Amino acid sequence: xxxxxxxxxxxxxxxxxxxxxxxxxxxxxxxxxxxxxxxxxxxxxxxxxxxxxxxxxxxxxxxxxxxxxxxxxxxxxxxxxxxxxxxxxxxxxxxxxxxxxxxxxxxxxxxxxxxxxxxxxxxxxxxxxxxxxxxxxxxxxxxxxxxxxxxxxxxxxxxxxxxxxxxxxxxxxxxxxxxxxxxxxxxxxxxxxxxxxxxxxxxxxxxxxxxxxxxxxxxxxxxxxxxx
Amino acid sequence: xxxxxxxxxxxxxxxxxxxxxxxxxxxxxxxxxxxxxxxxxxxxxxxxxxxxxxxxxxxxxxxxxxxxxxxxxxxxxxxxxxxxxxxxxxxxxxxxxxxxxxxxxxxxxxxxxxxxxxxxxxxxxxxxxxxxxxxxxxxxxxxxxxxxxxxxxxxxxxxxxxxxxxxxxxxxxxxxxxxxxxxxxxxxxxxxxxxxxxxxxxxxxxxxxxxxxxxxxxxxxxxxxxxx
DNA sequence: TTTTTGCATTTTGCATTAAAAATCATTGAT
DNA sequence: ATCAATGATTTTTAATGCAAAATGCAAAAA
Numbered sequence: 001x002x003x004x005x006x007x008x009x010x011x012x013x014x015x016x017x018x019x020x021x022x023x024x025x026x027x028x029x030x031x032x033x034x035x036x037x038x039x040x041x042x043x044x045x046x047x048x049x050x051x052x053x054x055x056x057x058x059x060x061x062x063x064x065x066x067x068x069x070x071x072x073x074x075x076x077x078x079x080x081x082x083x084x085x086x087x088x089x090x091x092x093x094x095x096x097x098x099x100x101x102x103x104x105x106x107x108x109x110x111x112x113x114x115x116x117x118x119x120x121x122x123x124x125x126x127x128x129x130x131x132x133x134x135x136x137x138x139x140x141x142x143x144x145x146x147x148x149x150x151x152x153x154x155x156x157x158x159x160x161x162x163x164x165x166x167x168x169x170x171x172x173x174x175x176x177x178x179x180x181x182x183x184x185x186x187x188x189x190x191x192x193x194x195x196x197x198x199x200x201x202x203x204x205x206x207x208x209x210x211x212x213x214x215x216x217x218x219x220x221x222x223x224x225x226x227x228x
Numbered sequence: 229x230x231x232x233x234x235x236x237x238x239x240x241x242x243x244x245x246x247x248x249x250x251x252x253x254x255x256x257x258x259x260x261x262x263x264x265x266x267x268x269x270x271x272x273x274x275x276x277x278x279x280x281x282x283x284x285x286x287x288x289x290x291x292x293x294x295x296x297x298x299x300x301x302x303x304x305x306x307x308x309x310x311x312x313x314x315x316x317x318x319x320x321x322x323x324x325x326x327x328x329x330x331x332x333x334x335x336x337x338x339x340x341x342x343x344x345x346x347x348x349x350x351x352x353x354x355x356x357x358x359x360x361x362x363x364x365x366x367x368x369x370x371x372x373x374x375x376x377x378x379x380x381x382x383x384x385x386x387x388x389x390x391x392x393x394x395x396x397x398x399x400x401x402x403x404x405x406x407x408x409x410x411x412x413x414x415x416x417x418x419x420x421x422x423x424x425x426x427x428x429x430x431x432x433x434x435x436x437x438x439x440x441x442x443x444x445x446x447x448x449x450x451x452x453x454x455x456x
Numbered sequence: 457t458t459t460t461t462g463c464a465t466t467t468t469g470c471a472t473t474a475a476a477a478a479t480c481a482t483t484g485a486t
Numbered sequence: 487a488t489c490a491a492t493g494a495t496t497t498t499t500a501a502t503g504c505a506a507a508a509t510g511c512a513a514a515a516a
Contacts, residue, residue: 022307079250095389106330161323286501
């Protein structure tokens with residue numbers, strides 16, 4: 001039986017373990033996106049009944065999803081009083097940025113040691129697309145590509161735990177950071193910092209890249225702090 | 229009614245916001261402990277019905293708890309096929325140790341800058357108790373205090389995000405690390421490394437402490453790798 | 457004897473429902 | 487008029503029930 005399945009899979013090109021996501025898993029993704037996109041704003045109360053209707057699922061899978069999102073730090077659960085979209089406090093944002101900066105600095109060390117030319121070219125490509133959005137003043141798309149650059153660097157480190165932890169932390173303050181880039185001068189500086197990052201990456205200079213990433217995070221804090 | 233409660237709380241010494249943890253929250257803690265203590269061994273299948281009986285709760289809160297534990301990385305959920313206690317792969321253990329080392333190194337920087345004498349004395353106290361357990365060859369208690377030292381250092385950094393993330397990551401490989409300390413010579417070396425850590429901490433030498441912590445993690449990998 | 461196919465049992469996934477808790481509004485007392 | 491208390495409504499929590507899927511076993515065919 002296992003043999004037959006293997007044969008079929010090979011015939012189909014090795015993919016397809018037949019992806020069957022469970023409902024609660026689907027709901028986690030959907031609600032997470034709603035929060036990150038800002039449809040569910042920070043501080044907003046999350047009403048079980050409403051969301052269930054909106055998503056077309058019953059309350060059990062939704063409740064399971066809310067528990068997971070709470071453990072990711074995106075939602076705050078108040079026992080017997082429902083759920084709220086978490087609004088990170090300023091100290092928490094600072095703490096998160098500090099940790100993110102350190103993780104990316106670690107990633108820098110690993111990437112410079114092991115990434116191939118193709119990998120680095122890939123990051124550069126994202127960067128170029130980002131510059132394009134900057135030129136067109138497409139803030140939303142710019143922002144998404146910006147986050148992609150950071151995620152890509154961390155992913156190329158080859159350390160999956162690092163990548164997963166980084167992305168979870170990044171998601172928590174995504175919303176706040178988006179708001180932080182509103183001022184034109186801030187935006188300008190952020191782009192310049194990214195230029196430096198890419199240059200350091202292409203030079204495979206781990207120390208320089210680490211410095212750039214840490215600095216980028218510190219500056220992100222400056223940009224974000226008055227948006228709080 | 230609220231007034232009366234407040235009065236009682238004050239009379240009892242300011243604690244007790246009337247701790248009413250929801251059931252699923254309680255279940256998360258209990259099951260997490262069962263995994264970390266090794267009662268639920270890595271690779272073991274987690275049967276909903278059995279656990280429900282054992283814990284005396286119905287399936288709904290248990291299922292919610294399993295989702296949370298899965299997002300913490302302690303449990304693996306196989307859709308329609310139940311849950312398993314996650315057995316970290318060797319690369320995952322290495323990756324986790326790498327990240328933990330870096331986080332503790334970051335903590336070192338922060339701690340040396342801001343911790344008071346009392347704080348450091350507290351860590352030293354845990355360390356001394358740990359040495360005592362080492363002398364008595366009380367492996368379990370030694371191990372718990374060992375983890376406490378690391379958690380304390382990270383907590384004293386004052387960065388709550390760092391502390392929380394660190395502890396979650398630490399929990400994932402707690403079991404494996406416990407097994408790694410079985411060989412007497414390994415145990416000996418680990419104790420020596422802790423001595424160095426404490427010395428560096430008391431000297432408030434952040435670089436030295438960072439080096440010690442990273443080295444400690446690398447050595448932990450050596451100790452653990454053949455236990456896999 | 458080995459493999460395969462169909463059936464029975466077990467187990468999970470989700471919805472519904474019942475119970476507990478909180479919020480809100482109204483009423484009565486000071 | 488204000489505040490507290492009580493009851494009604496809403497909302498969350500947790501248990502139960504039902505349907506779908508997987509596992510294991512046995513019987514039949516190669």
